[in-house]
Amino acid sequence: MKILYSKIIVLSLVLISITSCTNFNDLEDDPNAATSVPPSQLLAGVLINMSEEEGPWSEAMRDNQFWVISFDYYGDQDYNWGAIDFKYDELANIAAMEKEGENLSTVNKYGAIAKFLKAYYFDFMSRRLGDIPQTEALMATGDNSIQKPVYDTQKDVYEQILTWLDDANTQITQARQEVGTGDVTGDPYYNGNLEKWQKAINAFHLRILINLSKHVSDMNVASRFQKIINDPATYPLFQSNDDNMQRVYGNEQNNYYTWNPGNYGFNRNRNIMGATYLNLLKANNDPRIYKVADPAAKYFNANDPEALAAYKGANTGDEQGPMQVASDNGELSYPSETRYYDSYVGEPYILLGYAEQEFIIAEAANRGWISNDADTYYKNGIKASMDFYNVSETDENTFLAQTSIRYKGNNNEGLQQILTQKYIAFFNNSGRESYFDFRRTGIPTFDIGPSNNNGGKIPMRFKYPQSEFQNNEANVNAALTSQYNGTDDINGKMWLIK
Known part of the structure; x- marks a missing residue:
């Protein structure tokens, strides 16, 4: 055309x-x-x-490695754009x-x-x-x-x-x-x-x-x-x-959230949480994991419903056949049923948000462009993301107090913390900003496997x-x-x- x-x-x-x-x-x-x-x-x-x-x-959110699709009839995992x-x-x-x-x-x-x-x-x-x-x-x-x-x-x-x-x-x-x-x-x-x-x-x-x-x-x-x-x-x-x-979004015709009760049966068992994203949450006992994902049925323990071991993401680079078998066996985590399928409202889709802004300012301070305190803006970004998911103040403070989360200073470690938390805050929002940050900085590490179909490379x-x-x-x-x-x-x- x-x-x-x-x-x-x-x-x-x-x-x-x-x-x-x-x-x-x-x-x-x-x-x-x-x-x-x-x-x-x-x-x-x-x-x-x-x-x-x-x-x-x-599809952009799949390319960001937030989620994967296990049925090849409906989509693929390749990066041959x-x-x-x-x-x-x-x-x-x-x-x-x-x-x-x-x-x-x-x-x-x-x-x-x-x-x-x-x-x-x-x-x-x-x-x-x-x-x-x-x-x-x-x-x-x-x-x-x-x-x-x-x-x-x-x-x-x-x-x-x-x-x-x-x-x-x-x-x-x-x-x-x-x-x-x-x-x-x-x-x-x-x-x-x-x-x-x-x-x-x-x-x-x-x-x-x-x-x-x-x-x-x-x-x-x-x-x-x-x-x-x-x-x-x-x-x-x-x-x-x-x-x-x-x-x-709302309950009005033509303004439904992407996933909702009307397409639950069509989508539910082929859309799986991506390991690149989910593993970052697991690594720091991040309370947002309980908001966005359900535990894998095979590993769920009713006596310990918040056991992180039950949350299993699929690798973006995995072949879809074995991924589907694992999904059918209850070995992988799906997006939260209550958050994403209970109503037609879902959650707002952020094109440009406060959390992103604060992480941007933190990165600029880390790089020495401005004299502002990077730690303050880093924490602001995390808190803004936690608030988006209605995480309690107690859980938020517990998360921020962890040694692995406390800001490590204006150095490469601190920069990696900022960019990692920015990636987490981008989950299913802001288009391909997560991919663009990866392309610019290499953070976080994106998964590459046999489904890549681009010579083992993420396209530029x-x-x-x-x-x-x-x-x-x-x-x-x-x-x-x-x-x-x-x-x-x-x-x-x-x-x-x-």
Whole structure:
């Protein structure tokens, strides 16, 4: 299929009805300003699609090694990745939203969110592929139309992303002065609260900077990080889980949690807890294990219901046939039946959360970019994750008091602790952030076995869309030559991680 670099999609109201967080009956922000497609309608569709791209219990979460699938009919465990689609249709909707928002009496509110969303989607594409069209993208119409856009270098892409995020923070400050904290409809995450949106923009800014950790000097990462951390009045950040950017599910049709009573019989005995994740919980008697997993039936002892020995994850690299036999024999742990199958509500899906932010700041302090106390932010991240699972304060304090959990300082051991706890907090949230951290740092160790199907390697990237080789061949081949010796190699290392 040809990639459309400029296309405005009029989104159906069905997309808007899937969330109960916001009243979408009144889609017109300003009845005196004519809009062909209300910006709120465009915003709603984009935000819902964001949460469905790589949501809970998705293939992305299998690649993160949070869970495994034992039936080859329904999926596999291999890492022989193919191509992904560009996100220019979404970006066209964002551009349309920004343009329509300019017709309103308050021009900054949708414009600020649009800049954040542009940063989000260009990061989404570039982190998975490398160089991508950016400067000449979305220019297929008009007097000076460009049908075959050139590829921007990944470094230039990230310079633009950082500029957009700075501009978004400035513009949303102006929007808050115009309309206060609210007055943005079509928002299933924050119900139009611009104060929370500003925190999300800056938390995402920190995510971008930490993922540039291999380019501290040439991208001025430390000074950019310091600018945000040292000026909370200008760059407010998340203060608790209440600020999480998340999708909340409910009992409404089309807004069910991924796993629920309706698909229990279909899913239950083929979806198994992944050993990479579960073993990290077991290693430190982590109380979150009792929230997310059930003990393997074969090893469960009613007289000792919390015995960690009964929790058995399956290795991502294991062959599916023996895995299914072990599952049928009750030798492996399934996801918690009460947490994930008792209702249609499930748990919120966090796209960007307070726990992640705190671990990012802890890592920056560990690396010496900022003078803040890494231990404080490390503990904040753990507590935020524990709170998400409603772990009791007593169990939380017991966990934090363990020698293996107490922060070991601004050294490699301390960094490994931060990244390990960040991985645990990411469980079934935040798309492929766990994989990207592994790719960047090697933490935690990912399992590789006979099901890998990629020469015993975890891939470093996805392939470019096949449509590019049909419609933009010269430019995509030039990008491959400059980055990956001319081949669309999933094991090639992009600039970001060199």
